[in-house]
Amino acid sequence: MAVCLFNYVNLNGGAIISELMINEQIRDKEVRLVGENGEQLGIMSVKDAMKIARDANLDLVKIAPTAKPPVCKVIDYGKYRYELARKEKEAKKKQKMVELKEVRLSPNIDTNDLNTKMNNARKFLEKGNKVKVTLRFRGREMAHVHSSRHILDDFADAMKDIAAVEKPPKMEGRSMSIVLGEKR
The missing domain is CATH 3.30.110.10 (Translation initiation factor 3 (IF-3), C-terminal domain)
Known part of the structure; x- marks a missing residue:
């Protein structure tokens, strides 16, 4: 299980620091849970969501903190961070600098x-x-x-x-x- 406070994400050319809370850092009472394959598991308490994540030996990551209730996903956090970094690198390659x-x-x-x-x-x-x-x-x-x-x-x-x-x-x-x- 990984613990991380900050994840640096580059969206639309500007550096945006998004705080992704994972596992025990999530303090909300209820969350909307999305499974590891993208299926909707419904609205449940954080304790139940944590139990589902632990049983799958994965992390519970809050991916949409501004939603009501917040959306959390059961994923491997290290792999998720790697995918974000890879997508950012690909987007940067495709940009063309006009001199x-x-x-x-x-x-x-x-x-x-x-x-x-x-x-x-x-x-x-x-x-x-x-x-x-x-x-x-x-x-x-x-x-x-x-x-x-x-x-x-x-x-x-x-x-x-x-x-x-x-x-x-x-x-x-x-x-x-x-x-x-x-x-x-």
């Missing part, structure tokens, strides 16, 4: 260089990442910011077959940037 890749341009970029940058951005988008296209201004280039915005607009237009503009062009200090995401 923000950056492509840097300058106001006087040549067309071949721009095409190379577009190809790089296309590869990033095909892998499922977002792309931040940054147009950096140095020195006297700051005087012609308004006339350089078309470079970002042209970049977005050239990528519109696989990308959608998530954030429009915005000036941040000495650079103007736009964020492109995969088209849905």
Whole structure:
């Protein structure tokens, strides 16, 4: 018979600490009991439920403490914890992290260089990442910011077959940037 106060469970991406009371920690008068195979055994006193769990050489675990009456299940607690950890690990594997890749341009970029940058951005988008296209201004280039915005607009237009503009062009200090995401 196992005794544990806390079980760390990760649901929907956030770490939630759920207190799973087992065996003698359950202090309720009556509980709804679920058998080891999932069958409903009905509402009974905790002593009777504990007796059923001991006879099966398993643990009595309170799985739904907020229900009226609380729901307890007759299971092997160690195996239950292992299954929860395994499910959490599987869910974590299936999550995909979306990265923000950056492509840097300058106001006087040549067309071949721009095409190379577009190809790089296309590869990033095909892998499922977002792309931040940054147009950096140095020195006297700051005087012609308004006339350089078309470079970002042209970049977005050239990528519109696989990308959608998530954030429009915005000036941040000495650079103007736009964020492109995969088209849905």
